Amino acid sequence: xxxxxQSLKALMLAxxxxxxxxxxxxxxxxxxxGVMADHKGMTLYxxxxxxxxxxxxxxxxxxxxxxxxxxxxxxxxxGDWTIVKRDDGTMQWAYKGKPLYYFKKDAKPGDKAGDKMxxxxxxxxxxxxxx
Numbered sequence: 001x002x003x004x005x006q007s008l009k010a011l012m013l014a015x016x017x018x019x020x021x022x023x024x025x026x027x028x029x030x031x032x033x034g035v036m037a038d039h040k041g042m043t044l045y046x047x048x049x050x051x052x053x054x055x056x057x058x059x060x061x062x063x064x065x066x067x068x069x070x071x072x073x074x075x076x077x078x079g080d081w082t083i084v085k086r087d088d089g090t091m092q093w094a095y096k097g098k099p100l101y102y103f104k105k106d107a108k109p110g111d112k113a114g115d116k117m118x119x120x121x122x123x124x125x126x127x128x129x130x131x
């Protein structure tokens with residue numbers, strides 16, 4: 001066997017062994033400047049009126065201003081991360097039981113225009129969601 005063939009086999013074995021680790025998805029968010037944001041840097045919020053864990057009450061006009069942080073169809077709940085099935089059938093990420101939302105007026109990554117809006121919308125900080 002040539003050196004090239006052995007190297008190729010070693011590379012293929014390493015790739016195959018790493019596949020199970022790659023099957024686990026990373027958390028759907030990151031902490032940016034002490035605030036929870038999606039991977040594009042857009043701030044995420046919780047809504048005080050979501051009082052039942054795993055249930056979003058922000059629908060209709062509310063959802064136009066506060067779009068849900070959607071979860072893909074193949075998303076899996078793990079640890080503090082759960083999936084909320086919305087009334088319209090779409091899936092939404094929730095953290096510690098609190099559904100997560102964007103704010104329509106946040107134009108760019110890092111914007112937090114919705115924080116404390118009407119005293120019911122809050123950013124999530126390093127200390128967690130407001131409960």
